[in-house]
Amino acid sequence: MARLSHSTVRTVRFYEETGVLQPAHRSEGGHRLFPHAELDKLVLVTDMRAAGLSLDEIKAVLLLKEGAPTGKAASSRALSALRQHVEDMSSRIEALSRLRDELAKAAQFLEHCGACENDAHFPDQCGNCRVMEDRARVPRAVRVLWAVDAPAAGGEDDQASDDDALP
Amino acid sequence: MARLSHSTVRTVRFYEETGVLQPAHRSEGGHRLFPHAELDKLVLVTDMRAAGLSLDEIKAVLLLKEGAPTGKAASSRALSALRQHVEDMSSRIEALSRLRDELAKAAQFLEHCGACENDAHFPDQCGNCRVMEDRARVPRAVRVLWAVDAPAAGGEDDQASDDDALP
DNA sequence: TTGCTCCTCACGTCACGTGAGGTGGC
DNA sequence: TTGCTCCTCACGTCACGTGAGGTGGC
Numbered sequence: 059m060a061r062l063s064h065s066t067v068r069t070v071r072f073y074e075e076t077g078v079l080q081p082a083h084r085s086e087g088g089h090r091l092f093p094h095a096e097l098d099k100l101v102l103v104t105d106m107r108a109a110g111l112s113l114d115e116i117k118a119v120l121l122l123k124e125g126a127p128t129g130k131a132a133s134s135r136a137l138s139a140l141r142q143h144v145e146d147m148s149s150r151i152e153a154l155s156r157l158r159d160e161l162a163k164a165a166q167f168l169e170h171c172g173a174c175e176n177d178a179h180f181p182d183q184c185g186n187c188r189v190m191e192d193r194a195r196v197p198r199a200v201r202v203l204w205a206v207d208a209p210a211a212g213g214e215d216d217q218a219s220d221d222d223a224l225p
Numbered sequence: 226m227a228r229l230s231h232s233t234v235r236t237v238r239f240y241e242e243t244g245v246l247q248p249a250h251r252s253e254g255g256h257r258l259f260p261h262a263e264l265d266k267l268v269l270v271t272d273m274r275a276a277g278l279s280l281d282e283i284k285a286v287l288l289l290k291e292g293a294p295t296g297k298a299a300s301s302r303a304l305s306a307l308r309q310h311v312e313d314m315s316s317r318i319e320a321l322s323r324l325r326d327e328l329a330k331a332a333q334f335l336e337h338c339g340a341c342e343n344d345a346h347f348p349d350q351c352g353n354c355r356v357m358e359d360r361a362r363v364p365r366a367v368r369v370l371w372a373v374d375a376p377a378a379g380g381e382d383d384q385a386s387d388d389d390a391l392p
Numbered sequence: 393t394t395g396c397t398c399c400t401c402a403c404g405t406c407a408c409g410t411g412a413g414g415t416g417g418c
Numbered sequence: 419t420t421g422c423t424c425c426t427c428a429c430g431t432c433a434c435g436t437g438a439g440g441t442g443g444c
Contacts, residue, residue, distance in 0.1 A: 059391045072434060085392070087442045088399055092391045095374040102369050105324050110277070113433070123371055129341030129351070136370065137339075140332040147325040151318055157272050158314040165307040172304075174296035184296070202269050203303065204290055207262040224226045224259045225252070239408060254416045255425060280407070
């Protein structure tokens with residue numbers, strides 16, 4: 059079960075304890091034996107966990123058919139719940155894509171630094187480099203990773219401009 | 226800080242404790258005050274957490290510039306690390322998209338059940354419905370959620386066909 | 393008989409959440 | 419002065435991971 063679902067033995071046991079998987083039958087020696095259908099379920103659960111759903115949400119999905127009086131009622135409940143999850147996942151995909159693109163742009167931007175010979179500026183004065191000149195074109199990730207907005211510590215009136223502000 | 230980053234006060238404090246954010250200056254009354262640059266960092270960290278990176282991975286990203294002897298060296302290290310993350314995130318996006326599509330197909334498939342009048346089959350015999358006849362066309366999620374492969378419990382030789390198999 | 397895998401406690405970990413009881417600052 | 423927000427412990431939670439010590443099954 060564990061291998062076939064790309065999860066771990068501990069996870070399988072945990073899912074059985076918490077009721078995600080049906081309590082397995084046991085062999086003479088105490089080994090758990092699961093029906094084939096439970097493997098399909100386990101793989102689906104593993105995928106949903108990887109997608110960021112909590113076990114409670116997943117349990118709710120697995121119980122969508124339960125408790126409804128008719129097939130009609132069950133399917134309509136399941137349908138709207140599934141569509142809600144599809145929407146949520148689409149937002150997550152969008153957010154992930156935005157971050158990925160930002161990191162890709164950051165990497166691309168840092169190519170400018172591949173030819174850097176400006177070792178006087180390097181550790182602390184990168185913010186004063188001509189590469190970082192046009193602040194609006196520096197990706198956020200580069201501003202953060204390269205500490206471009208860190209106090210420059212080079213002027214004369216430095217003391218006064220050290221503006222903490224956010225509680 | 227918390228509001229502007231869509232995180233919580235507890236999270237901000239936790240990130241300061243664990244060194245993700247610089248130890249803040251304190252006001253007279255003990256309130257934390259952060260430089261503006263830390264907000265950019267916090268937002269980036271929040272986004273990366275939401276993307277599934279661990280705090281250790283995130284700390285590593287934040288320290289990519291550190292410890293390198295020259296700007297050249299730092300940028301090349303940062304570049305390859307960032308590109309690795311971009312690749313990882315692309316795989317995660319693909320996996321998420323696959324699951325989303327599967328759930329969307331499952332919802333679409335369950336529309337067939339919106340007109341179900343077969344209340345004799347409903348709770349336990351959906352697997353015998355003509356809708357589920359062509360087993361290969363039933364999406365995995367529907368097989369699992371509708372318990373289509375569950376023991377039919379209707380034949381005569383049921384006892385023997387209850388084949389547990391997976392340890 | 394040797395190896396690998398499974399078993400059951402039971403404590404650890406990661407990233408915060410959640411009160412309890414008290415203070416700051418507009 | 420009233421409200422809202424911040425503070426520090428300190429314990430709780432979620433989804434498992436990780437030994438310790440022992441057994442099953444090919």
